[in-house]
Amino acid sequence: MRLHWAIAILIISLLCVGLLMGYLPNGGSLKSAVYNWHKTLGLLVLVLSLFRLYWRLTHKLPAQVGGVKAWEEKLAGAVHWFFYGFMIVMPFVGWGISSTSRYPSRLFNAIPLPRLPILSSVENRKEVHHFFEETHEILAYIAIALIVLHVVAAIKHQLGGKAVLARMIPAMKKDDS
16 A cells, blocks of 8 residues: 555656646756756666565455456556566556667666666667657556546545445545544
């Protein structure tokens, strides 16, 4: 549950900042700092997501919420696996942008971010860079759509009498004592 919320907050923050980064004035230290923090937090999402995936594959899932239709459970499972794919692929695509950029990248605005070795000697760097940028942007909009679907489904089920939110928000759990 803690990993879910930590990653969710990071991803929503990264998506919001990512949508605004293009509006920052060019050439300033603010733009460089924001981009570098975006990259740092994106790689943190990657690390946390890999740990979360490991946890998911090595631990038993909680029981399904009663009263949920079979097709809704299958759709929810598919959306969760899309989230795992997104949480792992998106940071690598961002790292691909950094690896093909002419600008240096720094984690925490201090530690040089190494370029992905597979991209270190790419000949058509501009085209590859553009491909990664376009892919990153498309993935961001897909992520926004999946997050909206995820939130709307959780609210729908909660309002329909299924305590799905109580499983993920401890303050909503009923005290049986």
